[in-house]
Amino acid sequence: MYIISLPGDPGIGRSLAEKFDAEYSEAFSKIFPDGETYIRLDKRPASEDEVFLIQSMYPDQDRRFFELLEALDILRQHKNINILLTYMAYARQDKIFLEGEPISARIVVESLLKDNVRNIFVVEPHSNMILSYNKIRVIDGVSIFSDIIKREIETEKIIIISPDQGGVERARRLATKLGVDMISFIKYRDRHTGEIRIEMPADLHKISGMNTVIVDDILSTGGTIAESAEILRRYKAEKVIVVCTHCLFVSNALDKVRSSGVDKIYCANTVKKKINDPLIYYLDISRYIKDFLSREL
Incomplete structure (x- = not known):
C-alpha cells in the first residue's frame, strides 16, 4: 500500500x-x-x-x-x-x-x-x-460517535433528533447503535432564498427532561442546527448535543449555534479547517477508516 x-x-x-x-x-x-x-x-x-x-x-x-x-x-x-x-x-x-x-x-x-x-x-x-x-x-461517519456519546451522556435519557426527513436514515443509525428512540423534524427550504422553516412533530413532548442529540452530516452556516436547538430548548430538553460528521463552520456559524443553546458539538476530523473552542470536540476517525478499509480490501 x-x-x-x-x-x-x-x-x-x-x-x-x-x-x-x-x-x-x-x-x-x-x-x-x-x-x-x-x-x-x-x-x-x-x-x-x-x-x-x-x-x-x-x-x-x-x-x-x-x-x-x-x-x-x-x-x-x-x-x-x-x-x-x-x-x-x-x-x-x-x-x-x-x-x-x-x-x-x-x-x-x-x-x-x-x-x-x-x-x-x-x-x-x-x-x-x-x-x-x-x-x-x-x-459510516455517524455510528462512530456512539462510544463517545455513551461515555459523556447518560444513555437512558438520550433521544436522537433528525433535523429533517432527509437525515432520518442517518440519525436512525446512531439511535440503533445506542439503543434509544429517535424523532424527526420536517424541514422546508426555499430553493430561491435559502430560507429554512422547520415543522415540529406531534411527539415532541417526549424530549422534556431528555438529553437530545441532533444528528446531521454537514454543519455549514449553522441555521438548521440553531433552529432545531432553539425548538428543543423551548420544549425543555435537559441538554442539546450536536453530532455532525463534517463541521465546516462557515462565517459566524459557531456563534449562531452557541447562542441557540447547544451544550456540545461533536465533529469528525474530515476537513482541514479546525476551530479551537471548548464547545467543540473533534473525533479522530482514522481508526474507523482503517478498520473499514481492512474489511473491504
Missing part, C-alpha cells in the same frame, strides 16, 4: 500510513500568481503498489477538486488507484431542484471514475445518489 496525501487532507493520510505500516508521501502544491493550481508528486509509487489518494474537498472546494484531477493525471499509467474523500463537496446538489440546474454530485463522481480507479471511498456523503455508481464505497 502506498498512501499519498493531497493538499486538502486533514491528516488522515499520515495516520492511516502509520496504522497500515504503509509507504507515505505528500503532494507538493502551490498557487501561481494568476490563481492556477499546481501539484507535484516528488515520490512515485511502484507499479505494483496499491495507491490511496487522500483528499478532503473543504475548504476551497474547486481547488481541492482540481488537485484530485491533477493527481489522477500524474498517475494515469498506474493501474491500481483508490481515492479516499474524507469530505465530498457538491454532494448537496444531487438532483435538479429548479429548472436549468446541473447535478453537481454527478459531475464530481463521474470526473473521478477513471478506468484505473478501483474504488472511491467517501466518508458520510450527503447524497445517496452516488451509491448508484458501483465503485463508490461509503464509510
Whole structure:
C-alpha cells in the first residue's frame, strides 16, 4: 500500500500510513500568481503498489477538486488507484431542484471514475445518489460517535433528533447503535432564498427532561442546527448535543449555534479547517477508516 496525501487532507493520510505500516508521501502544491493550481508528486509509487489518494474537498472546494484531477493525471499509467474523500463537496446538489440546474454530485463522481480507479471511498456523503455508481464505497461517519456519546451522556435519557426527513436514515443509525428512540423534524427550504422553516412533530413532548442529540452530516452556516436547538430548548430538553460528521463552520456559524443553546458539538476530523473552542470536540476517525478499509480490501 502506498498512501499519498493531497493538499486538502486533514491528516488522515499520515495516520492511516502509520496504522497500515504503509509507504507515505505528500503532494507538493502551490498557487501561481494568476490563481492556477499546481501539484507535484516528488515520490512515485511502484507499479505494483496499491495507491490511496487522500483528499478532503473543504475548504476551497474547486481547488481541492482540481488537485484530485491533477493527481489522477500524474498517475494515469498506474493501474491500481483508490481515492479516499474524507469530505465530498457538491454532494448537496444531487438532483435538479429548479429548472436549468446541473447535478453537481454527478459531475464530481463521474470526473473521478477513471478506468484505473478501483474504488472511491467517501466518508458520510450527503447524497445517496452516488451509491448508484458501483465503485463508490461509503464509510459510516455517524455510528462512530456512539462510544463517545455513551461515555459523556447518560444513555437512558438520550433521544436522537433528525433535523429533517432527509437525515432520518442517518440519525436512525446512531439511535440503533445506542439503543434509544429517535424523532424527526420536517424541514422546508426555499430553493430561491435559502430560507429554512422547520415543522415540529406531534411527539415532541417526549424530549422534556431528555438529553437530545441532533444528528446531521454537514454543519455549514449553522441555521438548521440553531433552529432545531432553539425548538428543543423551548420544549425543555435537559441538554442539546450536536453530532455532525463534517463541521465546516462557515462565517459566524459557531456563534449562531452557541447562542441557540447547544451544550456540545461533536465533529469528525474530515476537513482541514479546525476551530479551537471548548464547545467543540473533534473525533479522530482514522481508526474507523482503517478498520473499514481492512474489511473491504
